Amino acid sequence: xxxxxxxxxxxxxxxxxxxxxxxxxxxxxxxxxxxxxxxxxxxxxxxxxxxxxxxxxxxxxxxxxxxxxxxxxxxxxxxxxxxxxxxxxxxxxxxxxxxxxxxxxxxxxxxxxxxxxxxxxxxxxxxxxxxxxxxxxxxxxxxxxxxxxxxxxxxxxxxxxxxxxxxxxxxxxxxxxxxxxxxxxxx
Ligand SMILES: [Zn+2]
Numbered sequence: 001x002x003x004x005x006x007x008x009x010x011x012x013x014x015x016x017x018x019x020x021x022x023x024x025x026x027x028x029x030x031x032x033x034x035x036x037x038x039x040x041x042x043x044x045x046x047x048x049x050x051x052x053x054x055x056x057x058x059x060x061x062x063x064x065x066x067x068x069x070x071x072x073x074x075x076x077x078x079x080x081x082x083x084x085x086x087x088x089x090x091x092x093x094x095x096x097x098x099x100x101x102x103x104x105x106x107x108x109x110x111x112x113x114x115x116x117x118x119x120x121x122x123x124x125x126x127x128x129x130x131x132x133x134x135x136x137x138x139x140x141x142x143x144x145x146x147x148x149x150x151x152x153x154x155x156x157x158x159x160x161x162x163x164x165x166x167x168x169x170x171x172x173x174x175x176x177x178x179x180x181x182x183x184x185x186x187x
Pocket of ligand 1: 009010011012013014046047048049
């Protein structure tokens with residue numbers, strides 16, 4: 001607005017907030033009314049839809065044109081910086097969580113493979129022991145008794161997967177907190 005700062009307001013907020021004040025002759029509103037940025041084009045974000053910013057607007061109006069303008073500029077600039085910061089933070093955390101979830105999935109696949117390998121090794125041993133003892137063995141129907149197969153690697157991989165999922169959940173919580181911070185204090 002008039003090269004001072006980037007204050008963009010959507011059509012609806014303009015009608016609800018600024019236009020009535022222009023008609024009442026409020027200086028600050030009249031000055032903004034002449035600024036091309038007041039009603040933004042495509043890709044802009046409205047800065048007057050939230051309860052907080054409408055309160056800031058009221059404060060600015062009550063301060064008179066010059067001080068009101070300063071107040072509005074400070075608040076809009078601060079809000080924009082926070083918006084960028086929290087958007088970046090949220091995106092980074094979401095990416096981190098997604099990567100942790102993929103790692104957890106990989107560990108789970110590896111755990112299933114490790115279990116197959118262990119069971120097949122155990123059933124081979126049983127078969128060989130049976131043949132060694134002169135028994136007739138049906139290779140397709142070997143029952144591996146529990147404790148006979150070494151599943152320690154499977155367990156370890158599953159534990160790693162569980163830990164990665166917990167970490168992903170914590171990172172997702174942090175991302176939600178950043179969004180919550182935006183809604184509660186800056187929107
Ligand atoms: Zn709006």
